[in-house]
Amino acid sequence: MPYVYMVRCENGALYTGWTTDLAHRLAAHQSGAGAKYTKGFGAAALAWAEPQADKAAALRREAAVKKLPKEQKEALAAGFDPARFAVLRPARPADAAEVLGVFGPYVTGSTASFLYQVPPVEEYQRQIRRLSRSLPYLTARDAAGRMLGYACAHPWRYGRDAYAWDAETTIYLAPDARRMGVGSMLYHALLAALARQGYWNAYGVLADPNPESEAFHTAFGFVCEGRQKRSGYKSGWQGVSYWLLALREGQEEPQALPAPLAKGQMEEILAAARLGKGWKEMAEGSLRAAARAKTE
Ligand SMILES: CC(C)(COP(=O)(O)OP(=O)(O)OC[C@H]1O[C@@H](n2cnc3c(N)ncnc32)[C@H](O)[C@@H]1OP(=O)(O)O)[C@@H](O)C(=O)NCCC(=O)NCCS
Missing domain, CATH: 3.40.1440.10 (GIY-YIG endonuclease)
Structure with missing residues (x-):
């Protein structure tokens, strides 16, 4: 890059x-x-x-x-403004402490996360290693190397075959890194990677209320599919809202299960996201290339 x-x-x-x-x-x-x-x-x-x-x-x-x-x-x-200058990279297990440095305050000081306690670093090292084998897990750092935030994806309702084309997306930024476009760069790259892998749906599960995350997901075209008033107990009963983005349209039968990206594809997406490209453009480029390769 x-x-x-x-x-x-x-x-x-x-x-x-x-x-x-x-x-x-x-x-x-x-x-x-x-x-x-x-x-x-x-x-x-x-x-x-x-x-x-x-x-x-x-x-x-x-x-x-x-x-x-x-x-x-x-x-x-x-x-x-160096703070606005985000460098995106796939997360490595060695990033776990800094990822928790961003995530931890949301666990201890808010209901944005439904965890009660910040997980140990070793658990996050394992989580990054495990998730990033098959799904995008991305970090953003400023030009001096400080962690600004991360975005990752989890399987949606893991183990139930018919959900294999659905993923849940998550994003957290350090409070002083918000409203600078860093979240957008991360999410565009994350959604483009999911679409290229062959996922059909991205779900966001938001603690209710979370107006900034709702505005953010709405800006990406996510649609609120429902609200549950009493989903989890943390400092009182908390609700959640479910947000859905179709990564591709249509009703045809999926031709294959989602697969990890080939070497170099993630770098290509990160380079395009850094230049301000949107997820659809990044994803459609590859879908067109795949269709061409099929007919050749
Ligand atoms: C939600 C979050 C990731 C947004 O990231 P961000 O980098 O601040 O968002 P961006 O600057 O890229 O904003 C993109 C768009 O989202 C919307 N948006 C983001 N924050 C907003 C806010 N506070 N108020 C209104 N709109 C907002 C706007 O439409 C914005 O476009 P614009 O700048 O052209 O107006 C960030 O606020 C965050 O980390 N929040 C705390 C953690 C959290 O709640 N995560 C979600 C858990 S599911």
Whole structure:
């Protein structure tokens, strides 16, 4: 996933480069291992970054930014908010503590989650390992590597054959990472991955009331299919609402069970989501390609 970026050096200068791993590259600059220039002047912080479609685009953009006069580089830096700059990646078991760092406060301080206690890190390591074998589990970090949030999917009514094409989706963001579009990037990527895997329905089960999550799910086209007033007991009886999004239309017989994505497909989706593509566009591209391959 290529980016062109600028780091601010301790003497105020801006160093321009490109990379496929922003957090790693920033850390290298800060430790003096990034480039001769930043080693000499000390790299303080990421000043600007922009995602690119591929390496060739990154090289072109890097050359163009390097040629910009100082005031234009400063204008790019002035318009950059690192908190808004999310890097999406598939979750790894090693992310469990940070995932719980985001999720935990919703367990202890709200009814958004119906858990009473924050699960141990080891349990989440196992959960990430188990779920991500067959379903998308995605994290978003800011440019400095801080976990902003995650989105994942669970089988819906696991073990009952006829539900095999349905998945339940979940998303949690750190409170200060909300309303910046990070949730949308994560959900577009998650839904595109589910659609590409061959899922037909995505369900959201929301604690009632949760107006921001309802607005969020509505913005994605989820429709509320029902409300249950007394579903779980946590600080009093709590209700839930059930939200459904059809990932594909039609009544035909499914041709195959959902299958994990082939190598490289998730990276393709994450790169497209980072460029602001919607889940339908990302999913339809692959459905068209699959249909073409079938007729060839
Ligand atoms: C729900 C949640 C994931 C939304 O993520 P987000 O990054 O804040 O959402 P986005 O900035 O991508 O917003 C996308 C759209 O959702 C809607 N939306 C999101 N938050 C909203 C809010 N607080 N009020 C009104 N609309 C909202 C808007 O339509 C928004 O589009 P807009 O910015 O063009 O108006 C986030 O608020 C969150 O983590 N909440 C707490 C945890 C939770 O309840 N998770 C859901 C459990 S099922």
